[in-house]
Amino acid sequence: MGDNANGTPRLHRRSLFQVGAGAAAAASLAGCAALDEGPDGTAAGADELADLLPTYTPYEGGITPDLPGEPDGTVTPGFLSRPAEPVQAITEPVMTTGEDITAITPLWNPTPPGLPDNSYFTTVNEILGGTVVFNIADGNNYLDKITTTLASGDVPDMFQIPGWEIVNISDFGEAANELFADLSPYLAGDKAKKDYPLLASYPTAAWAMGVFGGKLLGIPWERSPYTNALFARQDLLDQLGAAHPTNLDELLAIAEEVNDPSANRWAFASLDQTVQEAMGVPTLWKIEDGRLVHKFETQAxxxxxxxxxxVFDKGLVHPDYVADRNTNAKxxxxxxxxxxxxxxxxxxxxMFQTYRGVAGFDLQIVNPLAREAGADATIWRDDPAGMFTFIKKDLTEERIQECLRVANWCSTPFGTVEYDLVSDGVEGVHFTVxxxxxxxxTELGQTEVAPTYMFLSGRANANNKFQYPGMVERLHEWETVAAPALDDSPFQGLRVEMPSDLSAENxxxxxxxxxxxxxxxxxxEWATIVDDWRAKVGDSAREYYTKVAEDNDRL
Incomplete structure (x- = not known):
């Protein structure tokens, strides 16, 4: 083990992947203005990363949404039906070298048959013009697969690594720079929109999340900025003559009104983040009197x-959740x-899919709550990308371009033939409409089709669950209301990797x-708990984030 210039412990190449609370505090930050410091650089915003990232270019080859979205991803485009004739986005084979592409992807379902005994794989590979050989790993133990593979140095041509696993791997930025290809020479600026137009259609903020150690290494999977929502059994509220709450006072009053243990009905199956957001707790940090304050330290x-x-003391929470916060609230x-x-x-x-057989079942989303009448609501802001596809570093330029073409093909949006192929296979063989x-x-589709090709890239978000009456419209309305309530983080627009010991203390x-x-x-006891947290990691984390904020003119 060695030390970096700041005296922070940092692990060398072969001992790089210690996971958990003992991971190094200075997990590498992604990118810096000079872009020459590698994994020890500082965080950077979109302006500093402009020379690395694709220029955002909306894709014009798909179908037009019925309800328009926002380019920043805060409102997802809504589709009220499936097109009668999906469009074909890409007509030429994208694999041209004659070589197989190896890929590691996660799966949280039973593993499907492999080649040559899987017609889904065979068909998609024929359309691609070559063979993708999947190494499918158990998603529940995927961190073990990632760390073992990275530590060996023998990575596949394409490797899907979720962001929620990256935060558990110390010095990931260093490993990524050593093992994965820099994609900027192929995608930066206007390069992507010509050869990889679907990749160019991802929001700039999502692409910024793919920068590690000052280089664009990961193809992002865009995700909604909303981490959480409150849902209500609308049919029960209607029966009881209760309305949706708009603030915490109303939430408590309505909860007391609908709570009836004698009828085997409690107000809440789970409750936590909703209250924190309504109180105005920040996503992670806020600035008070020119100083960074972590959410744990706030009065909110x-x-x-x-x-x-x-709420718990009043008996408004189901006893199963009281006994175990990991109980199945659904x-x-x-x-x-x-x-x-x-x-x-x-x-x-x-939930609608699972409980569609329950008579009268109607679950509706509740608008973000304010602390009190007349106050503003707060919604925590999630990272703009959550999963990343990496391409092996020592491939030839031709092979890297081939992998990017495959990623571009797999990014095809809702309403295209390719989207159907990636999601469900061949109509009439693996699925019917x-x-x-x-x-x-179909029975064959249930056996053979699994999320695999979709993990070779990201894809644009689509609000398209039109099989549930009113859901597309209501979700579009909710996002439109929620967007202005998104937390205005001091690090908004910056690509910052959380120190791993801070993450471990969460x-x-x-x-x-x-x-x-x-x-x-x-x-x-909470005040003492926070004091202990400060001594362990909080103050050192504040110092770390303060430097990031100062370097980027946020403080």
Missing amino acids: FADAIEFTRQ ELVGSGQAVFYEDGVGAWHE DAEGVPQR EPMKDAHHEIYRGQREVA
Whole structure:
């Protein structure tokens, strides 16, 4: 183990991948204005990274959305139906070297048959003009696969690595620069829109997340900026004559109104982040009196803990969630044992799919809540990209371009033939289209088709769950309302990798405030818990982020 120029422990090449709380505090920052410091550079914003990133160029070859989106991704384009005739975006084969492309991708489902016994793989490869050989790894243990592969130095031609795993790998930026190709020579500026127009259609902020150690290494998978939402069983609210809350006072009043344990019904199946956001807790940091303050240190966070403890003490939370915060809140809401719960926005359509057989089931999204009447709502802002595809560094220029063409092909948006192929295979073989215009897998499709090619790139977000009446319109409306409430982080637009020891402390801190909710610790203990956190990592993290903020004129 050696030290960097700042005296921070840093691991050498073969011991690079220690994971967890012991990981080095100075995880490499991505990019710097001079772009010559490699993994030890400082964070950079879009202006500093402009010479590295593709120029944002909206793709014009797809279908027109019924409800327009926003270029910054805060409002997703909405589609009210599937086109009768999907358009073909790419007509020529994209694999031309005659060599296979090897790829490692995760999967959270049963592994499908491999080649040559999988007609889905065979068909897509024929269209691509060559063979992609997948090494499919268990998504639940994917970090083990990533660290073992990176430590060996023997990486595949294309490697999907999620951002939530990257934060657990110390000195990832150093490893990435050593093992993966710099994509700027192929994509920067106007280069992408000519040869890889679908890659050029990703938001600039998403591309900035793919910069590691001052180089554009990762092809991003764009994601919605919304981390969480509150959902309500609308059918139960209607039966009980209750409305949606608009602030925390109303939330508590409505919760007390609908809560009835004697009828096996509680107000909440889960509750945590919703209250913190409504209280005005920042996503991570905020500036107060010219100084960075972490969300744990804010009075708003302490107020959120006290409010949530009150909700628990009043018996408004389902006892299963009281006993175990990892309980399946979806089941409690789906069975009607709870009225409200919080989840990722993408869970909305999944709940309709799961509980469509429940008579009268109607789950609706609740607009962001304010702390009190007349106050503004706050919504935490998620990173603009969550997963990344990397291309092996020592490939020839021709092979790197081939991999980029495959990534571009896999990026085709909703409404295209390629989108159907990537998502569901061949119509009439792997899926059919039902009366609502929704692809339904055949028995063969259920066996052979799995998320694989989609992990070779990202894809543009699409609000297209039109099989559930009103969902597309309501989600578009919710995002339009939520967009102005997104937290204005002091690091908005900067590409900063969180120090890994700070990330490692998130879970113990979450454990602590959940213990307070449940009465296992007192509300007054929170101040001491925060003091301990400051001594462990908080003050050093503040110093780290302060330098980033000062270097980028945010302080």
